[in-house]
Amino acid sequence: xxxxxxxxxxxxxxxxxxxxxxxxxxxxxxxxxxxxxxxxxxxxxxxxxxxxxxxxxxxxxxxxxxxxxxxxxxxxxxxxxxxxxxxxxxxxxxxxxxxxxxxxxxxxxxxxxxxxxxxxxxxxxxxxxxxxxxxxxxxxxxxxxxxxxxxxxxxxxxxxxxxxxxxxxxxxxxxxxxxxxxxxxxxxxxxxxxxxxxxxxxxxxxxxxxxxxxxxxxxxxxxxxxxxxxxxxxxxxxxxxxxxxxxxxxxxxxxxxxx
Amino acid sequence: xxxxxxxxxxxxxxxxxxxxxxxxxxxxxxxxxxxxxxxxxxxxxxxxxxxxxxxxxxxxxxxxxxxxxxxxxxxxxxxxxxxxxxxxxxxxxxxxxxxxxxxxxxxxxxxxxxxxxxxxxxxx
Numbered sequence: 001x002x003x004x005x006x007x008x009x010x011x012x013x014x015x016x017x018x019x020x021x022x023x024x025x026x027x028x029x030x031x032x033x034x035x036x037x038x039x040x041x042x043x044x045x046x047x048x049x050x051x052x053x054x055x056x057x058x059x060x061x062x063x064x065x066x067x068x069x070x071x072x073x074x075x076x077x078x079x080x081x082x083x084x085x086x087x088x089x090x091x092x093x094x095x096x097x098x099x100x101x102x103x104x105x106x107x108x109x110x111x112x113x114x115x116x117x118x119x120x121x122x123x124x125x126x127x128x129x130x131x132x133x134x135x136x137x138x139x140x141x142x143x144x145x146x147x148x149x150x151x152x153x154x155x156x157x158x159x160x161x162x163x164x165x166x167x168x169x170x171x172x173x174x175x176x177x178x179x180x181x182x183x184x185x186x187x188x189x190x191x192x193x194x195x196x197x198x199x200x201x202x203x204x205x206x207x208x209x210x211x212x213x214x215x216x217x218x219x220x221x222x223x224x225x226x227x228x229x230x231x232x233x234x235x236x237x238x239x240x241x242x243x244x245x246x247x248x249x250x251x252x253x254x255x256x257x258x259x
Numbered sequence: 260x261x262x263x264x265x266x267x268x269x270x271x272x273x274x275x276x277x278x279x280x281x282x283x284x285x286x287x288x289x290x291x292x293x294x295x296x297x298x299x300x301x302x303x304x305x306x307x308x309x310x311x312x313x314x315x316x317x318x319x320x321x322x323x324x325x326x327x328x329x330x331x332x333x334x335x336x337x338x339x340x341x342x343x344x345x346x347x348x349x350x351x352x353x354x355x356x357x358x359x360x361x362x363x364x365x366x367x368x369x370x371x372x373x374x375x376x377x378x379x380x381x382x383x
Contacts, residue, residue: 032338054358056361063357071340072340072341075341075342081349085353097357097361115364118365
């Protein structure tokens, strides 16, 4: 009898674990990205994270869209207009299609991943701009692990984890496909912390981010992410340490939350 | 010693003015403060050695200009996003394009995959 209860408990917990009760369609989060050098802050860009519903003849999908746009004072210097998209299953946040369309100070790049989870491959398309303004494409088949996701869907998937059951120091790792390469990103749970944000004082789950075999992010436990400790688990604050100075991402507004 | 300080002071003051003109105007405060301190140091050295204090004036003028520009910018420049119409257009086009691609993908099949497989590893 005990064994049956145990098995049932595991089954139920694994079911609730993989389901998405956090992210719904119509959610819009706006952030301010800023750069910090010796305590002097400079606002760089506005980052938005939006979700919406996309219907095809066969299924309804969730479109996760992230954009970054520099503030007008920067546009003459270094204009950034980035668009990241991921089309995922609303139930499990499994990605089917990922698009990255970036335009950063004259540099243009487009990446598209078409997932085939059954065969464990991704059809990747890379498009870049030549100096004379023409484009060139590169098609590739990349084999991926069963748990591999793209950057955008990983960010959202992170929010479906049940941090309240975690003990301080627990790590969770995700495999993220970026530039046709799989990277392992670790999130370490550091407990809860109450911080004041633009949308009020929030109790948050504090997470430390690190990437295996990468030196983009400097220091250990210096790259932090705060998710609200409620049903929505929205990111409200993030801090990154890079080679020179540090970057920050602060929430400006949040609307259309599911819970 | 005085000469060395004068050179440093000028470099800091000019750097402050240059940074104040760029969008990074906040960071111009660092060289501006350095230039101000160097200016004071040069002033006292000049007084002690009975030398001309003219150079101090130049450094101070540059520092005041850079701080003036920085303050003006931080007070009057509103932080706002530039034109995002083109980005919006790209996003809209992308949705249409994505819909076509998604029609070709076999989604239902994928949705049945055991999600346990897709979840990350947990390490204590």
